[in-house]
Amino acid sequence: MTGRFHPPYPGWNVLDKWDSPSFNDVTRAVLRKRLEEVPKRRFFTRKEWPTLQALCDTVLPQNHNADPVPLANWIDAALHEERGSGTRHADMPAPPRAWRQGLAALDAEARARGAADFASLMPDARGALLHDVDAGRLRTDWQRLPARRFFRNLVLAEIVAIYYSHPTGQSEIGFGGPASPRGYVRLQPNRADAWEAPPGQWEETP
Amino acid sequence: MNGWADPAPRAVDGRAPDVFSTAGTVPMRQFSDRDAVDFAIVGTGCGGGVLAAKLAEAGFSVVAFDAGPFWRPLADFASDEREQDKLYWLDPRISAGDDPVEFGQNNSGRAVGGSTVHFQMVALRFRPEWFASRSRLGYGVDWPVDWRTMWRYYDEVERACAISGPVNYPWGPKRHYPYRAHEVNAAGQVLARGAEALGVPWAPTPLATVSAPRGKSPPCVYRGMCKIGCSTNAKQSVLITFIPRALDAGAEIRDLAMVGRIETEDGRATGVEYHRDGQWRFQRARNVVCAGYSIETPRLLLNSASGAHPHGLANSSGNVGRYLMVHLNDAVWGVMEDEIRWYKVPPSMACCEHWNYIDDKDFDGGYSFMSQGPLPTDFARMLVTNEGVFGDELHRQMALYNRMAGLKMVGETMPQADNRVTLADEHDDLGLPRAHVTYSCCDNDRRMRRHARDFMARMLAAAGGSELLETGSTAHLMGGCRMGNDPETSVTDSDGRTWDIPNLWVCDGSLMPTAGGVNPSMTIMANAARIADRITALAGRGEAERAHG
Ligand SMILES: Cc1cc2nc3c(=O)[nH]c(=O)nc-3n(C[C@H](O)[C@H](O)[C@H](O)COP(=O)(O)OP(=O)(O)OC[C@H]3O[C@@H](n4cnc5c(N)ncnc54)[C@H](O)[C@@H]3O)c2cc1C
Ligand code: SF4
Numbered sequence: 001m002t003g004r005f006h007p008p009y010p011g012w013n014v015l016d017k018w019d020s021p022s023f024n025d026v027t028r029a030v031l032r033k034r035l036e037e038v039p040k041r042r043f044f045t046r047k048e049w050p051t052l053q054a055l056c057d058t059v060l061p062q063n064h065n066a067d068p069v070p071l072a073n074w075i076d077a078a079l080h081e082e083r084g085s086g087t088r089h090a091d092m093p094a095p096p097r098a099w100r101q102g103l104a105a106l107d108a109e110a111r112a113r114g115a116a117d118f119a120s121l122m123p124d125a126r127g128a129l130l131h132d133v134d135a136g137r138l139r140t141d142w143q144r145l146p147a148r149r150f151f152r153n154l155v156l157a158e159i160v161a162i163y164y165s166h167p168t169g170q171s172e173i174g175f176g177g178p179a180s181p182r183g184y185v186r187l188q189p190n191r192a193d194a195w196e197a198p199p200g201q202w203e204e205t206p
Numbered sequence: 207m208n209g210w211a212d213p214a215p216r217a218v219d220g221r222a223p224d225v226f227s228t229a230g231t232v233p234m235r236q237f238s239d240r241d242a243v244d245f246a247i248v249g250t251g252c253g254g255g256v257l258a259a260k261l262a263e264a265g266f267s268v269v270a271f272d273a274g275p276f277w278r279p280l281a282d283f284a285s286d287e288r289e290q291d292k293l294y295w296l297d298p299r300i301s302a303g304d305d306p307v308e309f310g311q312n313n314s315g316r317a318v319g320g321s322t323v324h325f326q327m328v329a330l331r332f333r334p335e336w337f338a339s340r341s342r343l344g345y346g347v348d349w350p351v352d353w354r355t356m357w358r359y360y361d362e363v364e365r366a367c368a369i370s371g372p373v374n375y376p377w378g379p380k381r382h383y384p385y386r387a388h389e390v391n392a393a394g395q396v397l398a399r400g401a402e403a404l405g406v407p408w409a410p411t412p413l414a415t416v417s418a419p420r421g422k423s424p425p426c427v428y429r430g431m432c433k434i435g436c437s438t439n440a441k442q443s444v445l446i447t448f449i450p451r452a453l454d455a456g457a458e459i460r461d462l463a464m465v466g467r468i469e470t471e472d473g474r475a476t477g478v479e480y481h482r483d484g485q486w487r488f489q490r491a492r493n494v495v496c497a498g499y500s501i502e503t504p505r506l507l508l509n510s511a512s513g514a515h516p517h518g519l520a521n522s523s524g525n526v527g528r529y530l531m532v533h534l535n536d537a538v539w540g541v542m543e544d545e546i547r548w549y550k551v552p553p554s555m556a557c558c559e560h561w562n563y564i565d566d567k568d569f570d571g572g573y574s575f576m577s578q579g580p581l582p583t584d585f586a587r588m589l590v591t592n593e594g595v596f597g598d599e600l601h602r603q604m605a606l607y608n609r610m611a612g613l614k615m616v617g618e619t620m621p622q623a624d625n626r627v628t629l630a631d632e633h634d635d636l637g638l639p640r641a642h643v644t645y646s647c648c649d650n651d652r653r654m655r656r657h658a659r660d661f662m663a664r665m666l667a668a669a670g671g672s673e674l675l676e677t678g679s680t681a682h683l684m685g686g687c688r689m690g691n692d693p694e695t696s697v698t699d700s701d702g703r704t705w706d707i708p709n710l711w712v713c714d715g716s717l718m719p720t721a722g723g724v725n726p727s728m729t730i731m732a733n734a735a736r737i738a739d740r741i742t743a744l745a746g747r748g749e750a751e752r753a754h755g
Contacts, residue, residue, distance in 0.1 A: 005598055005601040005602065005605070007605060008605050008608075022285075023285075024284075024285075024437070026281060026282065026283065026284045026437075027284040027285045027286060029284075030284040030286045030289045031284075031286065034286075034288075058596065058597060059596040059597065059600070060596070060597075060600065060601070061597060061598065061601070083291075083296070084296040084297055084298050084310070085296060085298070085309075085310045085311070086294060086295055086296045086297070086298060086299065086308075086309035086310020086311065086313065086314070087298060087299060087301050087306075087307075087308050087309045087310055088298040088299070088300055088301065089300075089301050089302075089306055090300050090301060090302035090306070090642070091302075094298075127596075127597050130596060134594040148594070151594070152590060152591045152594050153591055156590035156591065156594070156596060157587050157590060157591055160583060160586035160587055160589075160590055160600075161287075161288065161583045161586075161587060162288070163586075164287075164582035164583040164585075164586045164604070165286060165287040165288040165582070165583050169582065169604075170582055172601075172604075172605070173582060173604050173605055173607040173608065174547075174607065174608045175549055175581075175582050175607065175608075176547070176549055176550070177285070178284075178285035178286070179285055179427075179429035179430065179431065180283075180285050180427075180429055180431070180437040180438060181427070181437075181438065182427065182429075183426075183427030183428040183429035183430070183438075183550070184427075184428045184429065184430070184550040184551070185428070187389055187390075187391040187392060187428065187550055187551055188391075188392055188395075189392040189395065189542075189544035189545065189546060190392075190544050190545050191392075192545070192547060196547065197608075199545060200545060200608055200609075202605070202606075202609075
């Protein structure tokens with residue numbers, strides 16, 4: 001793991017193209033809603049909320065974001081709206097129950113490690129706990145909820161789906177963002193159109 | 207319930223959406239529920255869309271139903287991955303087995319035009335020998351159709367979809383693509399470089415998006431969002447090719463109309479029960495065609511069980527839902543020195559079918575692979591579900607997005623009887639039993655996967671990729687109601703007519719007896735075009751139910 005995260009495209013913001021031909025009306029409408037109407041908590045309880053937020057912070061730390069993406073709110077909204085993914089693994093409960101059960105299990109795992117709950121663990125300890133969950137090193141009974149599948153296919157998959165479809169996540173990785181009606185012209189390696197991010201800067205070549 | 211507020215039905219009052227406009231309509235013929243139409247077709251994708259157009263053009267009365275909306279791409283498709291989830295079949299299917307399939311996003315659509323509304327346009331043909339893989343290559347089963355017949359229909363549908371492809375395609379019998387190949391982007395050049403280093407051929411991928419203007423379609427603008435719906439209409443989906451043809455020829459399309467049951471009487475289908483605008487209705491029909499793809503077609507047939515057909519329609523042999531296949535879709539990813547920016551242009555600009563045409567391997571069947579260009583959430587989701595990465599490490603890996611390249615296989619799995627669709631105990635919002643799908647790989651599938659991962663990794667390394675990462679997944683569906691020559695081991699004959707019920711047909715990907723090592727849409731469309739001609743010929747001889755003919 002590296003230390004603090006340095007986005008390779010500092011200053012690049014796909015929203016700067018808002019008034020350009022890269023954006024059309026339907027995209028503007030969708031993004032305006034996403035940016036301006038952050039849904040209130042409707043699905044999770046007041047007690048579950050801090051656990052969910054701590055989980056989001058651990059999965060996608062946003063210390064470098066002046067205006068963090070409200071991941072927990074969008075997870076809550078998707079569950080409230082019963083937004084499906086098309087798949088339910090036969091060994092998994094339906095998403096609403098899986099999420100409730102999973103958050104409770106994370107709190108129980110934190111207690112088994114001597115903390116009051118997941119949210120009160122230090123960030124590093126939360127990360128370590130999630131690695132344990134992913135590796136199946138469980139200290140409590142998850143009551144037939146498959147821990148790794150819950151973590152990867154529900155938690156991680158949903159959080160990245162929200163973050164990287166948000167202009168903040170897209171800008172951070174140098175994605176071109178919305179591109180209709182105008183697409184791209186320069187398709188060769190190391191070439192970019194004027195409406196794409198300038199060349200990226202990586203700390204060290206990995 | 208899938209969390210989407212669908213628009214209201216748009217193909218109503220004698221008008222259907224003009225897909226080339228932002229708000230316009232075109233005239234549409236309409237039929238009454240009480241009048242028996244010649245053909246009620248369930249599903250409007252590669253199978254149903256092509257069939258609806260060709261049967262209407264042959265003079266039959268046709269109503270085609272789709273559970274999904276009738277989109278106008280120019281007005282409805284945003285450049286936004288999350289919004290465009292609305293194109294997929296998101297109602298849950300229960301997924302079981304040793305290698306459970308992921309549905310939704312990477313698997314099936316729900317819209318007029320079917321899965322082609324969001325497909326990635328790779329337009330390949332089967333290798334001729336695959337139509338007789340049992341007798342020629344010693345695995346799988348033979349198709350009840352000769353490859354030369356299929357070859358003619360590939361020509362037909364490739365013209366209908368104005369495929370852009372290379373002048374000289376390196377594999378298989380000669381073919382002529384109607385539009386010139388697209389420029390190969392940086393991600394495709396990685397594949398090309400790797401192929402040249404390893405001494406295997408490669409080609410610009412034949413694609414169903416136009417490289418020059420065609421009718422009301424502008425040339426592709428390389429925005430790269432094909433998988434979330436093409437907002438320019440460059441993509442030659444069924445929605446903008448065969449559906450307008452069907453409407454022109456007098457077919458009716460019923461959008462947001464979910465067929466829940468096929469009724470039968472005295473051994474014949476009498477029509478379909480469907481849900482539209484909040485109510486159940488019944489459309490009478492002389493023939494019913496299932497074209498809902500490999501999960502929904504078996505689900506519908508199974509759910510239409512009755513006293514005379516206790517195990518579901520067309521299922522006296524017990525084959526409905528069986529021999530379901532997927533494509534292995536494993537990939538190898540690497541970090542390049544160059545900035546690749548793979549989000550530009552359609553995702554798979556270069557392909558390699560080398561291992562489809564070499565038979566000296568440690569597994570049966572074949573695989574192709576293509577260069578990649580996943581959109582951000584798609585790529586991130588693959589990273590996290592395969593590797594479990596999160597935190598700073600996730601940020602670090604995603605920060606390399608613009609320097610990634612990847613090779614992803616389309617690998618032929620073997621037909622196995624126990625990979626199948628059944629009905630689950632639980633029901634959807636309309637009260638219909640959900641599909642329960644069991645899928646497990648066999649040893650041959652696993653050997654192929656290993657071979658492909660090793661070969662793609664060597665190629666990517668040869669092209670300069672580092673930090674190689676392998677991921678596993680599956681894509682596409684084939685089989686589930688296979689056609690054949692033997693009523694004991696198949697659901698339909700070579701015309702797609704079910705063995706049990708003479709006026710009940712299947713016409714979609716579920717007919718495929720084997721999967722082949724290429725993306726399936728062109729094969730499904732070619733087969734549908736062929737079946738349409740067969741039905742027309744049969745009706746001419748009085749061997750198919752027909753109102754006026
Ligand atoms: C993300 C993705 C990318 C792909 N990329 C490629 C590619 O590059 N190249 C390629 O060759 N193939 C590709 N495919 C596969 C290809 O799209 C499918 O194989 C093909 O569309 C299947 O055709 P079909 O007619 O069997 O079903 P579909 O095209 O899926 O059509 C079935 C239709 O039936 C409707 N339906 C189902 N049940 C009912 C019911 N009960 N009542 C009413 N309507 C119903 C559905 O809403 C759907 O619209 C891709 C698929 C996906 C998901
Ligand atoms: S790259 Fe071409 S086909 Fe794909 S969405 Fe853009 S215009 Fe459509």
